[in-house]
Amino acid sequence: MKRMLVALMLVLSLACSAFAASADVVVVGGGGAGLLAAIAAAEGGADVILLEKMPFLGGATLICGAVTTAAGPRLQLEAGITEDSAELFFLDLMIGGEFTNDARLTWLMAEQGGAVMDWMEDLGVAFDSEPVNWAEHRVPRSFRWTGGGAALIKSLHEAALAKGVEILLNTRATRLVQENGRVTGVVAVGKDGAEQVFSADAVILATGGFGADMDMRPESLRSVLYYGPVSSTGDGHKMAAEAGADLVFMDKMKVYPHGVEIAPGRAQLTTISSVPLVSFGAIMVNSNGERVIDETLDIVSLKNKTLEQPDTQLFIVFDSAMKAKLDAMGLAMVFNYTEEQIEELIAQPGRIARHDDLAAAAAELGIDPEGLAATVKAYNEAVAAGYDSAFGRKDLAAPISQPPYYVMEQKLRTATSLGGVRVTTDMRVLDKEGKVIPGLWAAGELIGAAHGNESMPGVATTWAFVSGRIAGLSAVSK
Ligand SMILES: Cc1cc2nc3c(=O)[nH]c(=O)nc-3n(C[C@H](O)[C@H](O)[C@H](O)COP(=O)(O)OP(=O)(O)OC[C@H]3O[C@@H](n4cnc5c(N)ncnc54)[C@H](O)[C@@H]3O)c2cc1C
Numbered sequence: 302m303k304r305m306l307v308a309l310m311l312v313l314s315l316a317c318s319a320f321a322a323s324a325d326v327v328v329v330g331g332g333g334a335g336l337l338a339a340i341a342a343a344e345g346g347a348d349v350i351l352l353e354k355m356p357f358l359g360g361a362t363l364i365c366g367a368v369t370t371a372a373g374p375r376l377q378l379e380a381g382i383t384e385d386s387a388e389l390f391f392l393d394l395m396i397g398g399e400f401t402n403d404a405r406l407t408w409l410m411a412e413q414g415g416a417v418m419d420w421m422e423d424l425g426v427a428f429d430s431e432p433v434n435w436a437e438h439r440v441p442r443s444f445r446w447t448g449g450g451a452a453l454i455k456s457l458h459e460a461a462l463a464k465g466v467e468i469l470l471n472t473r474a475t476r477l478v479q480e481n482g483r484v485t486g487v488v489a490v491g492k493d494g495a496e497q498v499f500s501a502d503a504v505i506l507a508t509g510g511f512g513a514d515m516d517m518r519p520e521s522l523r524s525v526l527y528y529g530p531v532s533s534t535g536d537g538h539k540m541a542a543e544a545g546a547d548l549v550f551m552d553k554m555k556v557y558p559h560g561v562e563i564a565p566g567r568a569q570l571t572t573i574s575s576v577p578l579v580s581f582g583a584i585m586v587n588s589n590g591e592r593v594i595d596e597t598l599d600i601v602s603l604k605n606k607t608l609e610q611p612d613t614q615l616f617i618v619f620d621s622a623m624k625a626k627l628d629a630m631g632l633a634m635v636f637n638y639t640e641e642q643i644e645e646l647i648a649q650p651g652r653i654a655r656h657d658d659l660a661a662a663a664a665e666l667g668i669d670p671e672g673l674a675a676t677v678k679a680y681n682e683a684v685a686a687g688y689d690s691a692f693g694r695k696d697l698a699a700p701i702s703q704p705p706y707y708v709m710e711q712k713l714r715t716a717t718s719l720g721g722v723r724v725t726t727d728m729r730v731l732d733k734e735g736k737v738i739p740g741l742w743a744a745g746e747l748i749g750a751a752h753g754n755e756s757m758p759g760v761a762t763t764w765a766f767v768s769g770r771i772a773g774l775s776a777v778s779k
Contacts, residue, residue: 332360334745334769335507341773343464354473370759371414398753484740503776510718511535526568529716551720560714568714582699583619590672721749727775
C-alpha cells in the first residue's frame, strides 16, 4: 500500500512539475534585436534558446518601414558617399534626440551601425543599393531592406537556425527566475498553457516596446492612433522592473505626422510615400486649406506643426503626375497596402479622396474648398516663379495641375516607445542604484535613452541590430 502511494505521488509530481530546459543563453523575443543577439551568441559558441510568444517571429521588425540607417557600411561607400563618418552620424543623432540621449549608447549606434549592416549582409540580409534621403540626416545613409521586413526576418531566421539556435514559438516568458539577486532563468508559458522553466547563465530580454499597452502609454499619447504590432505590450519592461531594473524615459514615444486611420484608433503609415510625394511637389494643408509649413522640413517639425492645428491633423495634396512617379518607384501610397486595398480606402469617403475636381476632393475630407483652391493657385505661381514667399521652400518640384487630384489625411500616429531599461555599454541591465543585475541583458526597443526624447527616422532598427549584437557577444563572454 505504502509503495503504491509513493508511486502515485511520484507520477503526480512528475505530471505537475514544469517542463525544464537549460542553455548558456536564453533570448526572450524574436524580433530584429533578439534574432541578432541569438546569432551573435551562437557564433560565440553558446547554446542558445530563443523564446517567441507569437506563432511567428518578427515583432515590430517584421511590419516596419524596413529602413536602416548607418554611417560607413559597404553599401554607402559603393553608392559613392564617402563623406560620412561615425562622428557626423553621432552629431545628427544627438541633435535628433535634442541632446537628451544617453551619449554612450548613441555613440555605439553611430560607431558600430556600419559594421553591423555589413555583418547582416554576410548573414544573408539584402539591402537596396540606393540610399534613402531624409531631411534629418546630413548625408544619405538610410537603406531599405530588399523585400521588406518579411525578407529580413526570413534571412535572420535561417541564419539563426544555421548557427544552431533553438527557436520556440508560442512561448511567452512571464517572469525571470532570480536567485540571490542573480537572474538564472525564465519562466514561460507554452501554447498548451503549461509553465516551462528555462535555466541559463545569461538571459537577454529583447521583447520590444510597450506601445500596444494603453496603461503603459503616457497619458498625453493615449488618444494618438496606434500603428504597431499587437506584441508590443511591454512584457520585458514589466519582467525587468520586477527584477529590480531601473526604467527611464517611460513618458516618451515616437510620434509621426504621417498616418491614415484605417480602423478606429488604428493607423497605417504613409511616411514612405509622403516624403517622396513632397519631393515631387506635393503640399500639406490644414482643414482651412492653408499651407502651414515648408513641407520639406524634418519629421519633428511637421509633427509639431500638426499638433498646433485644432484638429491635430494635416492633409497631403498631390496630383496624378506625382502619383505616377510614386508608382514608378514601386512605392504604395499607404505602406504595405496593395493597390486593391488602397482603392478600397479611396472608395470609403473621408480618408483618401481622388477627384477630377480639386474642390470635390477638399470637400470630401472636410477641407474648405475655396481655401484649398486659393492655396494651390498661390503654390503653382510660386513654382512658376521659382520662389516660395510663404515658407521659403526651396524644392518646388512641380505644380499641382494634373487631375485627378488626391488629398490624403495625415494624422498623428505612434508605436515605437523610447523608454525602457537602463543598461551598460555591453547591454547589461542596471538596477535603481546603477548596479548591474547579474545574469540579465537587454536589447532593442526595450532599452531606454538610446535615442533621447525623439528618434530620427530609420534608426530604431539600427539600435535594435547594434544592441542585439552587443548583448549576444557580451552574454557569451561573461
Ligand atoms: C509600422 C512600423 C514602422 C517602422 N518603421 C521603421 C523603419 O523603417 N526604420 C526603423 O529604424 N524603425 C522603424 N520602426 C521601429 C522599429 O521597427 C522597432 O523599434 C524595432 O524593430 C524593434 O526591434 P526589437 O527587436 O527591439 O522589437 P520587436 O521587433 O518588436 O521584437 C520583439 C519580439 O519580442 C516578442 N515578445 C514580446 N514579449 C514577449 C514575451 N513575453 N515572451 C516571448 N516573446 C515576446 C514579440 O512578439 C516580438 O516578436 C517602425 C515601427 C513600426 C511599428
